[in-house]
Amino acid sequence: MFHEPHLAPRAVTCQPLTPLSFLARAVDVYAERPAVAWRTDIWTYAEFNDLVARMAHWLRDQGVGPGDVVSVMATNRPELLAAHYAVPALGAVLNTVNTRLDTEEVRYILEHGGSSLLLVDPTVAVDPSGIQIPVHVLCSGADQSDGVNFFSGDAPALDLLAAVHDENQPIALNYTSGTTGRPKGVVYTHRGAQLNATSNLAMMHFTPETRYLWTLPMFHCNGWTHTWALTAAGGLHVCLDKVDPALIVQTIAERAVTHMCCAPVVLYMLLDHMKASALSRVRVGTGGATPTPALLAGLDELGFDLTHLYGLTESYGPATINDPGPHGPPDVAQRARLLARQGRRHCNTGKVAVVGVDGAVVPDDGETVGEIVLRGNTLMAGYYRDPEATEKAFAGGVFHTGDLAVMHPDGQIEIRDRAKDIIISGGENFSSLEVESVLHHHPDILLAAVVAAPHEKWGETGWAFVETRGGKPIDTEALDAFCRARLAGFKRPRRFIVGPLPKTATGKIQKFQLREQAKEMATHEQP
């Protein structure tokens, strides 16, 4: 009875959802409020919009138009943030590239993505001779280099929304880290980005008073879409040239930072470096590893409140959130145990389930391991130029994360291990996370990673790579005794390798590399 033609969607009542609307609105609402801080400078939202306009017009002058891909390989400086608006404002697609990739990996991404041009910052070491498209170096007044400077000059008017005709059109192309096989190009849409940014805005409690420190690389899921979410709130983006503990601590104090996101490895670094507490409480979103009681207690004392998130590039970053709020248990070990869980579904995540191989949900007993699957408006459109991988990922009408977890009775998921991180020793399966968790309780260990090494008799055994606090030496025999006292025999590491751990640009430990190293060492040693 309600199907009257005059009630159908029309242009005035149905506009494409896009996170570009957040900047358009910020210019209306927060024009004179601080938008971006970098080094010693601050730009208001009106000024940041000028930066965006200059970049967009320059890109248009380079021939960039609707459907083109623009690649940017930069640290968290204002131009990278601006590219999140300037590129899609042309109807083009933003491809942010991890700054730590080597030229060969970059070349593959640019070719696969069909990129039109590459913007790099002066610190990025890419051999331009290997790149077939124009490469331009970003340049601020302070940079000791020539290049294209978007910080000054005329700012012609720019209609941020003019090129957004369909909320399902692509806004970004983000390549996975590709630990197995070639990286895959994850396609984000305007609609998905708007909705995940809105989820973050609501669940991280961003407001105009938020001062957000950019410890999380913007090239990582577009900074979990905070690149857009914070603008929606009218908060301050505090840029950061590098993830350096001293610089972070200094910036937190100078800018009175209220929020930041980072991998736990950054938090370990901060814990090791900071002596005094932060001036105000800082809300930290973290993910990718389990916060230990020691980390939690230490951070608490320093003034950091942890929120644990879980997601993938394919889910625009966060898909689940564990925000303990002010009502957590007072006991720090108990809080750590609860905070180790990855949480429950995010504001606009349609469904989070843990399923068995038959696709049926596992019991919520905190014990039965299954695969995390997702549904909802904050999932990628698919993998660019890879229909096969796309259909495989969406098989059965859900997105398959490939991550293994249990479901707790309180509806929280807890990752037991990525499938590839399960170690099978003498027919017994165990999780490298469990062993790492034990090692993280050792007072001298800053970071630990346990991987499977091939073994003639047992098939596999676990080897532990450990990084000590301040790099000081550690007695591996005592460490073995420490593990024996806390783990079943087949779970204890058969070998300890001490030294700095290899990390990705986003601070995740590169277990892939450790696995290779262990394999090589084990093969070499065996008769």
Added chain:
Amino acid sequence: MFHEPHLAPRAVTCQPLTPLSFLARAVDVYAERPAVAWRTDIWTYAEFNDLVARMAHWLRDQGVGPGDVVSVMATNRPELLAAHYAVPALGAVLNTVNTRLDTEEVRYILEHGGSSLLLVDPTVAVDPSGIQIPVHVLCSGADQSDGVNFFSGDAPALDLLAAVHDENQPIALNYTSGTTGRPKGVVYTHRGAQLNATSNLAMMHFTPETRYLWTLPMFHCNGWTHTWALTAAGGLHVCLDKVDPALIVQTIAERAVTHMCCAPVVLYMLLDHMKASALSRVRVGTGGATPTPALLAGLDELGFDLTHLYGLTESYGPATINDPGPHGPPDVAQRARLLARQGRRHCNTGKVAVVGVDGAVVPDDGETVGEIVLRGNTLMAGYYRDPEATEKAFAGGVFHTGDLAVMHPDGQIEIRDRAKDIIISGGENFSSLEVESVLHHHPDILLAAVVAAPHEKWGETGWAFVETRGGKPIDTEALDAFCRARLAGFKRPRRFIVGPLPKTATGKIQKFQLREQAKEMATHEQP
């Protein structure tokens, strides 16, 4: 280049936007947290979901299905909140009815809307003999009446999302107050409701710690969509049987209320009633009249922080917001002057402009008066069974509010007057708001409303209806002198009528009625 078939929207990545998803998620995420408080009881989100499920199944048993209209006429009790989920979960359309309407008005709405059945609470006085559809009385254990009780019994499983096939399908049918002509049926969609609820969640800063007092009637734009927004946040809905100052003050203290929304008239009542400050700061969203310096100073002292919003039924409630934040000027008069502005566009409002009769935007000089027009995803689909009024409202691709305002240089709109509230005396136009603002500065006046009365010589003159604090007598000659000292001669009220002012159910002064009264008195008095 990006148009690959496998990247098109599919069921797993594109689900209809609907605020019902907020309750579905709350059951997953906040199951054991308090959802609804009423009188002495509290229900968790799991329990509230049971209430919703019972109501949905009962409605289905009554024959309600997709596209049907279900009317509810009730105060802010849990069943009215539950109806916001139970009715649309069947694919049906919720029609909330103002509890103060008389039987004839209710009959018109039920017939025009084609309602299937009417639920009323025991306090509602509607003559069932005038109603052609089944009328059922709501009944809790505590109510002294027979009726349908949704608070106990089996709660069969309910898939909240099963009947939402299209995000543009209708979710609610809200009749305008109809001060001129018949009320119009404003149609809300699932998409629009989800997006406006998300705006409110973000901009009112609702969190799981929010305890929201339901002073604003839920039948008013579905409580500005807070019926859904607060559930998205996992906050506590604090129900309220009636807008009584003593009950409000008591409930604020008992439930440690953090947020509420209401018309300024309720705030005047509170200011008059409260002696001590609220225990904690309460964030108050208000709209519909100008907060005076006296009101602002008084509320500030009592612990209330004001946010000024503006909107209409057609915009799902709030379309603009003026949130002064912690950085307002310290001087209370200056703050009041800034807070009197209606604000800038809300989070998901596409456009707010002030235009002249030619449709061109007026200068942002704070002086040139034009009509407020809106665009965006949080506008009604149209008027039910009224294509003509719909096309007129959307003429030229914008929504015409009919409200007159100026645009300030800082991008804030300020309502000068509804067109019908401008008084034209001896060829001079002036705003009744300006005169009311002067009267509100008088220490003995609680409320003032100025309307045009016909005048033989001047065409119109302004008459002032005033309600005094505690109903005490006031010297109208002294009041006249008070106005003469502060207003141009043609603006001063020619007559003062002292007594309680007639108010709508939402607390707005019924100027329409005062205008009628003034007209009748003036006609009667003239020779």
